[in-house]
Amino acid sequence: MSFNAQIELPHPPDDSISSLSFSKQTDHLAVGSWDNSVRVYEVTSQGQAQGKAMYTHRAPVLSVCWNEEGNRIFSGGVDNTGLMFDVATGQTIQVAQHDEPVKAVKWINMLHTGVLVTGSWDKTIKYWDIRTPSPIATVQLPERCYTLDACYPLMVVGTAGRHILTFDLAKSPLVFQDNVSPLRMQTRVVACSRDKSAYAVGGVEGRVSISYMEQKDNNNNYSFKCHRQDSALNKKDQSLVYSVNDINFHPVHGTFSTCGSDGSAHFWDRDGRMRLKSFDRAAAPISCSAFNRTGSMFACATSYDWHKGFSGMTGAGGLNKVTIYAIKDEDVRRRVTRR
Template sequence: METPDFEIASPPTDGISALAFSSQADYLAASSWDNQVRIYEIQPSGNTAPVASYAHEAPSLCVTWSKDGTKILSGGADKAARMYDVTTGQSTQVAEHADAVKCVKFLDQGQQILATGSWDRTIKYWDLRSPQPIGSVQLPERCYSMDSVGNLLVAATAERHILLFDLSNPTTIFKQTISPLKWQTRTVACFIDGKGYAVGSIEGRVGIQYIDEKEQSKSFSFKCHRDDQKNVYSVNAISFHPTYGTFSTAGADGTINFWDKDSKQKLKLLPNVNGTVACTAFNRTGNIFAYAVSYDWTKGYKFAGQNPTNKIMLHAVRDEEVKPRPSTRR
């Protein structure tokens, strides 16, 4: 018998926009449309407790942790990125844009360096010791999704642009391309080895893209999050397992799949949650998988409903669900 998934106590009261685990301990941060960023402790027993929260002045759209687990960074529709210091319990504004901040990342280049991606069509780099950005890049369109591993930063914008940055030269676009998928990009995530990225779109497809020209022949796209009635659902989130490098996709159809890109296999399909899965995250060891059942705004405010569900679920990950398997192809 599979253990049922746990529901986190005291979830956000409006749409959940992003989830992120600390890289040091089992603490989960959630940003949401009620302007709040909430931090939950996940105990070994599976019990959860809200331990802290702080606010933006408009919906908070993204959240991430510093590498040492002492700070949380979030971006919001108030055009600001805010940092919460776990030790002092204080939050401060650390970045600003001319429009909503949709993506935030602490970079591997140092504890103090962060990147913010905005609907104002820029990525800005910040050093926490300075109030002004240390670098800025003009994007072709609004930044929708962003991820970074090692020296690689990938940004996905409106109109299906994908921009790659080598962070040893962060203000120069290293490579600019168009998504291999035909429709609007929803999410982008880097492979754990930094050799490529996965992109998900509103048409229920995922593209696996390698960066090195010698490996580009291994790139492929596949269909997912579609049903027997030929309905097509948005791929809202892609999360890579921190040790195995396999990955999850979560969709507006209420399903979550685990995949192995190397053997091109589906490893596991989780039961339908009867709602939209808006965002996902693995913890640092990959044995807990968090997902938010929450409206994803893909159909606009008309479909937001009178009593929308907003809950964060925790799935205890078993090795056989995420461990790579040898290819069955001859």
């Protein structure tokens, strides 16, 4: 990475930014927004960025992802649909349908083929072979899907009611374990570790939990406070609590990032249980984030996340921008290994 520190994407969305996703093959970034659009940008190692494409839903976009080949983008939104955008042809077709908004989309390579997984507020997860109009499988959830992540064969789903559902997709796409979240309040985001041994949960109370999949490792489960501020300069009370909006594991080192409603983003060492790096606080919440495929770029969306309702959409609350940071290896490399 040759650019010094950071760049901003030109012509960002006109409304709150809901989702960021880098291609698995190139440094192209898909940006989903409440202005109904998915914008695609190319980011070069020299620090240049330009818009390459855009397509729209009929209502706000809530989630975006790429396939493994990097030639298709998938998105889900409040119009209850999942769309597929062909990067080569510029064509958009509908590939998924739910009865309520589609909150999460994820492309998973399983059973020697690619499958689109969609999670919805209609309390279902559906698996789609994009060559056929009907889902190949449907899972009934105990509550509305709020967040979903997968690193085959591990898939984790967070729903309303503090349910955390874990799937072993190598055994079955339909059977899951229903666990109670380690956090006391509403789940905002789940993320699977790249080694598939653990997952992270972030919630509205400014706390993250790390849970290991193997029962023998459960003694290593832990949670920690983050995205909190002191009520005054001379106090160390951490009484101002903010939501953890997104978590992403680094593709090389296995460390992870968090971003939150307080406008801050941090890198963490999961095993060493320590903070590795903090970014300067933004003027508005950071709604979502993403690493590129090599972990040399980190994208953050500064955007109102509606944690204060409509009344919060004033001043800096209306700011929408995407910043790309150049990441040094020492920013994300593990420093301590726990035994």
